[in-house]
Amino acid sequence: MDFKLTEEQEFFRKTIIDTIDKIVVPKSQEIDEKDEFPWETWKEFTSLGYLGLRYPEEIGGMNADKIMSMIFYEEIARGSVGFAQSVIMNILMGTYFIYRFGNDAIKERCLLPAMRGEKIATMCFTEDQSGSDLGATRTTAVKDGDGWRINGTKMWITNGPICNFCTVLATTDPSKGLKGLNFFLVEKGTPGFSSGQIIHKLGCRGTVTGELVFDDVWVPDENFLGDELGKGVYYVGDILDEVRLMTGAMALGIAKGAYKEALEFSKKRIAFGQPIGNYQLIREKIADIDTSMNAARLMINYGAWLLENGMDCRVTAAEAKMYATEVCLKVVDELTRIYGANAFAYEYIPQRYFRDARFLLYGGGTHEVLKDFIGRMIIGKI
Amino acid sequence: MNILVCVKQVADTEARILLTSDKKSIEIENKYNMNFFDEFAVEEAIRTKGKVKDCQISVCTYGSNKATEVLRTAIAMGADKAYLLDNNGYDIEDPIITAKILASFAKTEGFDLIFCGRQAIDDENANIGAMMAEFLNIPHVSAILKFDVVDEKKARVESEIEGGKEIQEVQLPALFTTQKGINEPRVPLITGVMKAMKAQINIIDPATLKDLSKGMIDESASKISVLTYETPSARPTVKIIDGETPEQKVKALIDILKDEAKAL
Numbered sequence: 001m002d003f004k005l006t007e008e009q010e011f012f013r014k015t016i017i018d019t020i021d022k023i024v025v026p027k028s029q030e031i032d033e034k035d036e037f038p039w040e041t042w043k044e045f046t047s048l049g050y051l052g053l054r055y056p057e058e059i060g061g062m063n064a065d066k067i068m069s070m071i072f073y074e075e076i077a078r079g080s081v082g083f084a085q086s087v088i089m090n091i092l093m094g095t096y097f098i099y100r101f102g103n104d105a106i107k108e109r110c111l112l113p114a115m116r117g118e119k120i121a122t123m124c125f126t127e128d129q130s131g132s133d134l135g136a137t138r139t140t141a142v143k144d145g146d147g148w149r150i151n152g153t154k155m156w157i158t159n160g161p162i163c164n165f166c167t168v169l170a171t172t173d174p175s176k177g178l179k180g181l182n183f184f185l186v187e188k189g190t191p192g193f194s195s196g197q198i199i200h201k202l203g204c205r206g207t208v209t210g211e212l213v214f215d216d217v218w219v220p221d222e223n224f225l226g227d228e229l230g231k232g233v234y235y236v237g238d239i240l241d242e243v244r245l246m247t248g249a250m251a252l253g254i255a256k257g258a259y260k261e262a263l264e265f266s267k268k269r270i271a272f273g274q275p276i277g278n279y280q281l282i283r284e285k286i287a288d289i290d291t292s293m294n295a296a297r298l299m300i301n302y303g304a305w306l307l308e309n310g311m312d313c314r315v316t317a318a319e320a321k322m323y324a325t326e327v328c329l330k331v332v333d334e335l336t337r338i339y340g341a342n343a344f345a346y347e348y349i350p351q352r353y354f355r356d357a358r359f360l361l362y363g364g365g366t367h368e369v370l371k372d373f374i375g376r377m378i379i380g381k382i
Numbered sequence: 383m384n385i386l387v388c389v390k391q392v393a394d395t396e397a398r399i400l401l402t403s404d405k406k407s408i409e410i411e412n413k414y415n416m417n418f419f420d421e422f423a424v425e426e427a428i429r430t431k432g433k434v435k436d437c438q439i440s441v442c443t444y445g446s447n448k449a450t451e452v453l454r455t456a457i458a459m460g461a462d463k464a465y466l467l468d469n470n471g472y473d474i475e476d477p478i479i480t481a482k483i484l485a486s487f488a489k490t491e492g493f494d495l496i497f498c499g500r501q502a503i504d505d506e507n508a509n510i511g512a513m514m515a516e517f518l519n520i521p522h523v524s525a526i527l528k529f530d531v532v533d534e535k536k537a538r539v540e541s542e543i544e545g546g547k548e549i550q551e552v553q554l555p556a557l558f559t560t561q562k563g564i565n566e567p568r569v570p571l572i573t574g575v576m577k578a579m580k581a582q583i584n585i586i587d588p589a590t591l592k593d594l595s596k597g598m599i600d601e602s603a604s605k606i607s608v609l610t611y612e613t614p615s616a617r618p619t620v621k622i623i624d625g626e627t628p629e630q631k632v633k634a635l636i637d638i639l640k641d642e643a644k645a646l
Contacts (some may be wrong), residue, residue: 008579011454015578018415018455019569049572062572273619 013071024079031206046117051090066304070249077253081356082206089158094121097167101225110165119164124154132369135177141170147220154212161195161210164188181232183225192217203355241317245303247364248324255331258353262335285334296324318370325360332357383437385427386493389420391449392504405610416452419499421567422560428460450583458570458578465584476604481513486591496557500525511559525561
């Protein structure tokens with residue numbers, strides 16, 4: 001058993017911390033306040049090449065292992081979780097199916113520019129009546145000549161209103177439920193494809209989230225992303241563990257930023273003649289934050305290690321996502337208590353962490369769904 | 383052109399630093415960075431490489447194995463080769479020994495141009511560059527704010543002086559220390575990070591360098607010994623002057639200055 005990061009991983013960790021500190025952290029408050037997509041920061045950050053994090057070096061990627069990926073997700077979320085959402089969508093969900101199933105022309109047209117930050121990618125699962133319940137997907141794809149005709153509306157799509165292309169989940173046979181689900185590539189400019197309402201969110205501001213409308217959108221056969229029809233739900237399973245661990249790592253990133261604020265404040269805030277960090281009740285909070293964050297990080301790293309080694313990590317990934325997010329919620333809450341009334345003011349940072357943390361409750365599966373899944377996996381069929 | 387950049391790994395400004403019980407040494411939390419001023423030195427070397435033909439940048443540090451991190455950072459930014467002058471666990475506090483070692487390495491390898499940061503932000507000595515140049519018998523200019531290669535034999539530099547700036551032409555080989563403002567150090571590209579992760583770090587025992595021996599660089603050679611480290615004295619607590627009106631507060635303040643502080 002070896003918990004030590006390799007020299008490479010340690011160097012990567014240090015480099016990405018410095019990079020985020022230089023490029024993202026100084027903009028984080030402005031990104032939140034403006035709640036507009038930060039094009040300038042996007043350009044500056046993506047020019048460094050990090051969007052190719054998990055893809056092979058031969059196509060301009062970094063081929064990072066899963067531990068390094070988690071380090072990246074944590075640190076970029078520490079900088080700005082709104083910005084992180086857009087970046088990670090391009091790195092992971094928005095390009096995963098394009099890389100796996102797209103032909104050379106599609107990769108040339110979509111994947112490579114997305115890895116360079118020149119194109120913005122997204123993935124569309126959620127609808128107004130379906131999120132975790134993929135079987136309730138109502139968007140349809142019907143065979144039409146040498147292609148597919150797609151109809152439906154997707155909700156809560158990160159990068160949706162500004163995306164250049166999207167991977168859309170649609171049912172090709174509603175009677176088959178989950179086994180009728182498949183993925184298709186739809187590019188900006190395709191007739192019938194448009195963005196609808198933009199969602200104004202409590203947190204994760206700066207990333208543009210909204211509705212995508214598919215009104216009789218026709219795409220050629222090459223835009224079907226899969227080996228054979230009806231396997232979409234299995235492909236979801238292939239990426240889900242990584243998405244859950246990533247969400248947990250993002251939660252840890254917010255918690256890390258909040259923890260730093262709490263620690264600094266407890267050292268400098270004087271009350272009754274001494275720094276509040278000298279009082280036992282504040283020390284208890286710091287001890288609890290540190291303990292729970294270390295535990296969450298161990299769970300995420302363990303999940304990443306399982307994933308890297310091709311082992312089953314379904315339960316671990318769900319547990320790690322859930323635990324890290326609950327820890328994050330606790331940490332941001334404690335920050336607002338340690339910080340006192342100023343935490344309630346928009347002029348100070350704690351309220352941003354407090355709002356941002358809420359989003360992670362839903363991404364990667366609600367905790368109610370995850371607990372049911374974990375319990376079912378452990379108890380098994382009775 | 384062969385350029386050498388000397389860098390130092392220093393404690394992160396946010397690292398926890400504790401005094402040992404005997405106050406003769408300090409314990410630093412495991413958070414280290416490249417010295418702030420050395421980043422300018424690395425960046426200037428990379429920019430110079432972009433302007434002259436057949437240029438190679440070597441970066442070196444005298445320190446422990448842990449210091450390879452700063453060498454990798456320099457490679458990620460754009461340096462070509464990295465050398466760790468291994469201190470073999472000895473944390474020598476005498477800057478003249480460090481300067482001797484770095485100079486000896488520079489002499490062994492042969493460089494046209496050497497950049498160092500103007501000072502380390504931990505010990506604030508600001509003397510390694512100057513001493514290195516002296517040992518190498520080459521010219522040096524401290525705290526430069528602009529650097530240009532005139533030709534293979536000459537460089538033109540600017541540095542701040544009281545009320546203005548000084549522009550000098552310097553024959554190469556020469557050593558320059560860099561000041562904040564000379565450039566904006568780059569953030570490494572991911573390709574640089576990947577190169578740095580795989581880069582071979584050349585480890586050298588300083589005792590094997592030209593004109594050096596173990597006895598010249600170990601603890602016995604040091605003419606400086608640390609007697610004690612002291613933390614800054616705690617600031618006195620702030621006293622809030624009570625009073626409902628400005629007049630009352632001023633009166634209370636005058637009373638305190640007279641009676642307690644005995645300043646009036």
